[in-house]
Amino acid sequence: MHLTLKRTTFTSESTIGQLSIDGQFECYVLEDVVRKPSTTKVYGKTAIPAGTYPVTITHSNRFGRLMPLLGGVPGFAGIRIHSGNTAADTEGCLLVGTTQARDFVGNSRTAYARLYMKIKAAIDRGNQVTISIS
Template sequence: MVAKAFSMHLTLKRTTFTTESTIGKLSIEGKFECYVLEDVVRKPGAGKVWGKTAIPAGTYPVTITYSNRFRRLMPLLSGVKGFEGIRIHSGNTAADTEGCLLVGTSQAKDFVGNSRAAYAVLYNKLKTSIDAGDGVTITIS
């Protein structure tokens, strides 16, 4: 069996850290795509708070699978140690996520805006790449 080559690479650089959320910039192949809001990044050893902790920095494969919660196909990050069901989806604040990545075209303190539009554009790019047989990864730093 031949390993799938990962031909689309996303990079999420976390830039803003508050007591409520983490905001970063998502790029595809080095080109800015959108903003991302996540839960709080906790200090090493601080422990995970369920539904209120950002996933660990690292590189993860991204696939599109059916979400029972959202009842549709959605991007899923795999292999996130200590986390399950990490999706990329729309939403505006940390109240809209339980570890997932929320996308938006604008950002303010603890907020990303125009999320549904940003998600639609990103989803189409990911789906096109995956449907073509290409792999997708995301590196979070």
Template sequence: MELTLKRIARRDNYTIGRLEADGEYVCDTLEPTWRDIGRGRPGRKVPGRTAIPEGRYPVVITYSPRFKKWLPLLLHVPMFEGIRIHAGNTAEDTAGCILVGENLKPGMVLNSNAWVHRLKQKIVAAKERGEGVWISIDNG
């Protein structure tokens, strides 16, 4: 299964995106501020306040000791560790991870727990079919 996160609104304090699975819209996303740090470009990572670089990353589901539940984890993200897809509503709820939900208010995603659950179901189903799961992140 191929997940695609297209960043559609980069603001000073947050980044809003659109998440698709195999070309079909799934939900909206919220990340910290996007900074141009990838692919050897000048820029500065601000720990806990920087969206991950664009690229394509494998996704697995592992147990998160921090959240005490099973959550999607992105692997091999340059300059970052422990990047998960999890619930939250504002950029204050993430230290670099991807929050999923519905962007019904500026700078927020709502109904996040329900969307994490739905996304995990899609990932588990793909893994059960023997498919790899990848996420491609594009700055639009």
């Protein structure tokens, strides 16, 4: 299974993009601000670098449950896909929602539950899951 996140909207508060699964639109994603590679990373307020990353499901100590985890993100650790609405709800993670507005994604729990089930089913079938971010 391959997830593709195309970043589309950049503000001083957040970055919003569209997530697709194997070419089919799935949901919107809100992240922290994308910063130029030459600038300093601001802890908890910087989007992860563009690239392709493996996705696994592991236990999150912070959230106390199994959640999708992006592996091998340069300069970052513990990057998860989870629910939330604004940049205040993330420290570099990907927040999913079925609606979007300026610096906001909505119906996040619904979008997360649907996406988690699809990722888990793919992993349970033995499929590799990856995400490409651009």
